[in-house]
Amino acid sequence: MKIHIVELKYIKSEDEITRVRPAHREFLDIGYKNKLFLASGPKEDKTGGIILAVGDINEVKELLKNDPFHKEEVAEYSFKSFDAVKSASEIASLL
Template sequence: MLYLILLRYRAPLEELDRHLAAHRDFLHRHYAAGHFLLSGRQEPRVGGAILARGTSREEVAGWLAEDPFHREGLADYETIAWAPGLRAGDAPAAWAPDAAVVERAVEN
């Protein structure tokens, strides 16, 4: 199952930036474990987003509890379970193996 995780910052950016290196270490650990597929900040910088792959919402919640932004109370998290029904032909099949493929139109 895929999960969209939306972070909303609760603290000033100056405080978040003091914990940014530890937050990035957290992200890197979960990329290395195969849990996270994409992540980044929102624009404007009011929060962030993570696309994760996991077996349950509880598993994902356990990972997020390790995030320094969570431990320090710097962000609120919304976790959305997501079962994509369609994917672009150039999107990795492993990300959404049950999704039907929609190919781009070829221009002449």
């Protein structure tokens, strides 16, 4: 199974991030509902966030075009994918 690591890097002020964050978190529910997202959250250093996603990477990228962080241009995205040849049973049961 392919797992995609989506890294968000904040490019605007903390005030802008704080303003857009509620809409971003609401948007994330769409990815979970569509079973594309496994986990998400802010990085410990608060410079951005991480989304773990599955499925077709193009579908993930297309969905993220509607993310308020993208639309409001407060974050940049980078993508890394890997073949998860082994995983915890909890992750496998989500797929």
